[in-house]
Amino acid sequence: MDFRFTDEQEMTASVVRDLLEDLCQPADLRRLMVAGQARDGHRWDKIVEMGIAGILVPEDVGGLGLQPVDFVQCAEACGYAGLPEPLVENAGVALPLLAGAAPTHSLLARALAGQITVALGHGANPFIADADTAGAIVIERDGALHLIEPGAASLTRQPSIDPFRRLFTVEFAPGGIPCIASAHEAAPLLAEAFDRGALFAAAQQVGIAKRCVDLAVTFAKERHQFGKPIGSYQAIKHHLASVQVKIEFARPVLYAAAAALPQGDLYSRARISHAKLVATEAADLAARTAIQVHGAMGYSWEVDVHFFLKRAIALETWWGKPALHRARVAERVLAGALGPESIFFQEHDNA
C-alpha cells in the first residue's frame, strides 16, 4: 500500500508536462486557430517523438505494456495545457482497444510507430473526435467493431464551441467495412475502453481545474482595485480556496481510479465514475470562478480562461454524462460492500 507515484511514473508525467509547457501555451492555441489547421505539426511531431503512443498497449504486440496509472498524470497535463491534438484519445483509449481487437493489424503497427492516429467511434459518444486526421477509425456498430480506412466513409463535421474539438459523425455502407471483432469479442474491449475514456476525461478535467485556478491567482495578484490587489480580498480568496478544496479531493479519487481500472469490477467502475463526476464539478466551478475573478476581462476573448471553460463543458458529457456516472456509483453504494474496511475492495475479495 503506497499512494505515491513511482519515480518512473513521475518522470513520464514530467516529460509530457515540460513538452506541453514549451509548445502548448495559449499563444500557441491562438496561433493554431488563426492558421485554421487541425494540428500543430511541430508540436505533434514532438509528441510522437516521445514514443508513448503505445504506452497502454501490451508489449507482446509492440506497446510499452504500461497501465492507466502510468498515463493518468499525462492526461492531466494535457487538460492543463488544453492540448488540441488527440494524444489522450489515441494513446489512452483507441490504441489499446485496437490492439485488443486486431493485435496483428498493419495499421496498429503504424499507429504504434506514430505514423497515424486512430479515432474511435464508441457507442458512449454520439460523435467521433479527430476522425478527419485519423489514419483509421475503429467504430462500434451493433456491438461489433469495424475498421474504417480513410475515404471508406463519409465524415460530417459537427462544430463544437471548443475550437480545438474536431467532432464528426460518420456514414458508411454496411458490409463495405471490415469487421475486426464480433459483438461477443468486442464487449469487454468496449467496456474497458469506456472506463479508460472516462478516467482520462476526468484527468483532463482536473488539469483544466488547476489551470483555471492558476490563471485566476496570477490575475488576482496583479489586478488592483480600491488600492489593493484583488487577491487580498477575502471574497476572492475564499472563492479560489473552495475551488482548490474540490481539486484536492478529486485528485486522490482520480489516482485511485486509475490504479483500480484493471480490476474491471463494480468497485473500479464506481471509482472511475466518481472521479469523472468530481473532476467535472471541479473544472466547472474553477472555470466559472476564474471568469468571476477576472471580472469583465474574464468575459473577453483576450483572456485565456474561455479555452478551458469550453473544454470543461465538452468533457462534462464526453465518455458518459453525469447521470450515467452517478448511476454507476449508486450501483456500488447500494449493492456493494460499504464501511471503512471496504475502501480498496475488489469483487473477488468478497467471493
Place this chain on the structure above:
Amino acid sequence: MDFRFTDEQEMTASVVRDLLEDLCQPADLRRLMVAGQARDGHRWDKIVEMGIAGILVPEDVGGLGLQPVDFVQCAEACGYAGLPEPLVENAGVALPLLAGAAPTHSLLARALAGQITVALGHGANPFIADADTAGAIVIERDGALHLIEPGAASLTRQPSIDPFRRLFTVEFAPGGIPCIASAHEAAPLLAEAFDRGALFAAAQQVGIAKRCVDLAVTFAKERHQFGKPIGSYQAIKHHLASVQVKIEFARPVLYAAAAALPQGDLYSRARISHAKLVATEAADLAARTAIQVHGAMGYSWEVDVHFFLKRAIALETWWGKPALHRARVAERVLAGALGPESIFFQEHDNA
C-alpha cells in the same frame, strides 16, 4: 394590483409584533423552560386579549371574517419571537376548520372567546401540537372529522428537540367520539387547513430566518477578532448577505401565497408550497449561518440562536415535508400555464 399591505393589515401585524417584543424575548423563553410550564399564562392572557382568535373565522359564526393575507405577518412575527403558545395553529388553522365543520358548536364559541384553544390532528402531521392544553381536539380519521373533548382520549407526549413544541399522539375508542364532519364534508375543509398550515409555517420560517440574521448581525458588530469587529470581514458580510437575499426572495412569494390561498386551485397550492420551500431554506441557512458567525459561542446553550435553529428544523417537515411541496409545485410547473402573463393566474382564468 397593489403588492402592499393595507394600513389595517400593517396595524394588526404591528400589534402582535409589539406584544411579542414586550413579552416573548429569549429571556422569557428561558424562564418558561425553567418553570417547566406549558404556557406563559400572562403572555397568553395578553394574546387572548388581542381578540384575534377568530381572525379567519367568518363573521356570521362569530369571527372577524378576515383572510390569510391579514394574518400572514402575525405568523411571521410569531416565528421571529419563537412564540411557544399556539396562536398560529389555533387561530390560523384549527378554528377556521372547526367553524367550517361545526359552526354552531358550543366549543367553537368558547374558542372564539379565547376560553379554550383547539388542537388539530390533521393527516398531514403525524403528531398533534398542544393537545394537552387544548379544550378540544379536532382529529381526522379516515377522512372524517371527530371532536375530542378533554379526557375523552389518552395522549402520549412525543418530546421534540424544540423544548416549546408539545407534540402528542392520541388514542381513543372509535365510536365514543362524536363525528362532526363526514369524509365528504371534511375533504375541502382539510385541504384548506393544509394550505393554511403550510402557509403559516412558511411565515414562521421567514420570521425565524430574519431573527437569526438579526442575532448574527448584532453579535458581528460587537465581537472583535484581529482588532476589528468580525462583521467588518468580507467572509462574514457575504455569508449574511446571502441569507438576506434568500429572505428577500421568500417574502414576496409568501405574501403572494397568502393572497392567493382562497383560490384553492393548482396555482395557489403551488405558490403556498413554493413559499414553504424557500422559507424553510432561508430559515435553515440563516440558523446555520448565525451559528457560524457566533463561532464557538453559537454552539453554546447560552446564545439564543439554538431556539430558532430547533424551531426551523421542526417546521421544515410540519405541514408537509419538502418533497411533498416540491411535488405540488412541479404539478403546476409541468401541467399549468407558464410564461410572463401567467404570474397571477387562477384556474378559472383558463376556463
Place this chain on the structure above:
Amino acid sequence: MDLTYTDEQKRFRQEVRSWMEQHVPKAPLTSFDASREGFEAHREWERTLSEGRWGMVTWPESYGGRGLDLIQWLIFEEEYYRAGAPLRVNQNGIFLLGPTLMEYGTDEQRSRFLTAMASGDEIWAQAWSEPQAGSDLAAVKSTATRDGNDYVLKGHKIWSSRAVFADWAFGLFRTDPGSQRHKGLSLIFFKLDAPGVRTQAIAQIDGETGFAEIFLEDVRVPAFNRLGPEGEGWSICMATAGFERGLMLRSPARFQVAARKLVELYKAHEAEIEPGVRDAVVRCAMDADAYALSIYSTASRLRAGGHIGAEASTNKIFWSEMDIVLHKTALAILGARAELLRSAPAAGDVGKWLDGYFFSLAGPIYAGSNEIQRNIIAERLLGLPRA
C-alpha cells in the same frame, strides 16, 4: 394587498398583446452588436415602437410616452417578452439614462434628449468603466476640462455596451483635476462620431462583440451635455446604477420566458434524462416566479412614492445567479449536444442555450459585481461596519 388586475389593466394587456401580434417582426432580427445592418434593423424597431407610443410607456406623453405607472410597465414588459419582440437596442438610454435625465436634467436637456431617445433616433451607449476602474468605479481617470462653454474630454473607457454603432454615450469624467475618488466627477454626454472619438469592439468568449473600448482625444462638447451640477456625477451615477440593478435592467418577463422554454425543453427530453433534473427545472421556474413577484412588490412601493434601496443589490444577485443555473440546467438536458454550435448538423434543438449560458456568466460581473453587491447589502441593509 390586492394581487388581481383591474379591468383597465386587463384592457391594457389586451391592447399591448394585439399591437405586438400585429407589429413584432416574424423573423428574428440579426444581432445589433454584430453588424450595422442588425443595429439599424433594431433602430427601425424602436421607431415602430415609438410610432405606436410604446417606446417608453412610463414616460410623460410630452416625451413620447404614455404616462403609465410601473405596474402597467410590468404588464407591457410581460406582453413584450411573451410576443418575442426584439431586444431593446436603446436600453442604455431608455432604462438607464432616461430615468436619470428625468430626475436630474434641466427642461432643455429633457426635451433635447428624451424624445429622440424614445423615438430611437438617438441610440445610447454607456461609458462607465475604465481599464483601472472596474468594481472600483471611483478610480476613473478620464478628464473633462472646462474651456469656456465647452468641456474637452480625454481618456479611455471600456466595457461600453452598444458603443460600436450607437449615436451617443454618457459617462463619468473628472471635471476637477485635483479631485480624488468620488469627488470632482461629472456625468457628461458625447457623440460617438465626434472628432477625437475612436471606438474598438471587444470580442467576448463566444467571439461575439457586445462591448467596446472608447478612446477620447480632446473631444469638445458643450457644457450643456453635463447632467446635473459639476462634481455631482458620482451620486447621479449611483442613482442610475441603483435604478439599473433595481428594476429595469432585467425584466422579470425575460426569465419567465426562459423558464417556460426550459420546461418545454425538459418535456421534450423527459424520457432520456434522470429524474433529478426535474427538481432543477422546477426550481428555475420557481425562481423566475419569485423574481417577478419581488419586482411587483418593488413596483407597487415605488408607484406609491417609495424609493429603491439596497434591494437593488439583492435583485441583482438573485437574477444573475438564477440565470446561470437556468442555463446550466438546459445544458444538462441537452447532454452531449450541449457543446455543439447551432450550425452543427446534429445540433437538433440546442437553440441558443449555450450562448445564453456564456452571457449568464457575465451577470455576476457587470453592473457592479456580486461581491460589491454583497458588501452593499451587508453594510447598507444589515448595518455591518465597513472594512
Place this chain on the structure above:
Amino acid sequence: MDLTYTDEQKRFRQEVRSWMEQHVPKAPLTSFDASREGFEAHREWERTLSEGRWGMVTWPESYGGRGLDLIQWLIFEEEYYRAGAPLRVNQNGIFLLGPTLMEYGTDEQRSRFLTAMASGDEIWAQAWSEPQAGSDLAAVKSTATRDGNDYVLKGHKIWSSRAVFADWAFGLFRTDPGSQRHKGLSLIFFKLDAPGVRTQAIAQIDGETGFAEIFLEDVRVPAFNRLGPEGEGWSICMATAGFERGLMLRSPARFQVAARKLVELYKAHEAEIEPGVRDAVVRCAMDADAYALSIYSTASRLRAGGHIGAEASTNKIFWSEMDIVLHKTALAILGARAELLRSAPAAGDVGKWLDGYFFSLAGPIYAGSNEIQRNIIAERLLGLPRA
C-alpha cells in the same frame, strides 16, 4: 502507486479485528462528558486498549505503542470504527499533544507523559482558546510568570474539551509579559486538580456538555511542564493544530461508518422518500470515500518523510462540510420524526442523527474556523497576498 495491502497489512487487520471482537464493550458506554462514571468507563477502555498495546499503535514500544506506520494506523482506525469501539476520551492527549511531545519534548518529558497518556492513566484536556481569543488565537492573555523553577499561571481559558473530568490540560500562556501577539507565548501543562484551578462546564445547544471554561488563579507548575523553548509556544501550537486538522482529528473511518449507516437508513425508507434523496445519499458515500483516499495519500507521503502542509486546511473544510450534509440527508430521510428525541415513543429509528447534526454544526467552527482555513489555503497554498 500500489493500492493493495501487503500480506502483513492484511494479517495486521485480522489481528485488530479479532482483538476488537473480543474486547469492545457490547453495550455502548455512557458519554464521557455527561458524568464522572461515563468518563471513568472510557478511561477503563483506554486501559484495556493499552493492555493490548493498542493505545497508540504508531508510538514507539517504549511508550506503550507498536512503532507502526501511518498506513497501519489507518487500518487500525478502520477496524476500530468498524467494531463500533468507544470514542477516545484521551484524543486531546494521544492525537494532539502526543505527536507534539514526540517532536518537541525532552526525553524526560516524553517518558514522564507519553506512557501515562497511552495507558489512559492520565487523560488530557486542551486549553487553547480564551474569551477574546477564538479565531484570533494569538490574542491569548493568560500569563505564566516565571518564579524560580516554577511558573505561576493566571487566566481564563474556554472551549476546553474534556476539561471537566480530565487529569491534565495543555495550553498557551504568555511567558513574556511585554510580548504581543504570536511572540512570547509558551506551551505549558497543568494538572486540573491543582490548587487555583477551577473548571466550569459549558452547556451546548443540545444541552450536553462537551466543553468547559478553566479559571486559573496563581496556579504553580514546575518549568518542567513547559514544552519546547520559552516563547516558542506559537509555532509548536501551530504544528499541533496542523497535525490535528490534517490527519488524526477526524479519522476517515468515522465518516465511512456514518455513510454506511446513512445508506442503511436510506434503504430502510426507500419506499417513502423522493428519488432525489438517493443522489444525496450516494454523494455522502462518495465524499466519505474521497476523504479516506485523500488521507491514505497524505499518510503515504508522511510515512515517506514528507510534511503536512496546507492540506491540513483543505481536509478540515472538506470533512466539516461533508459531516453537515451527511447528517442533513439523514434528517431528510427521517422526515417528521427528525425533530423527536430518542426518548419519544414514536422515535423509531431516529437514532443519534439529530445529535450528530448538532455536533456537525460545530465542525466548521472549532479547530480553526473554515473562514480561517480558507485564508490559509489562499495565502499559503495559492500564494495570494495577505489582506
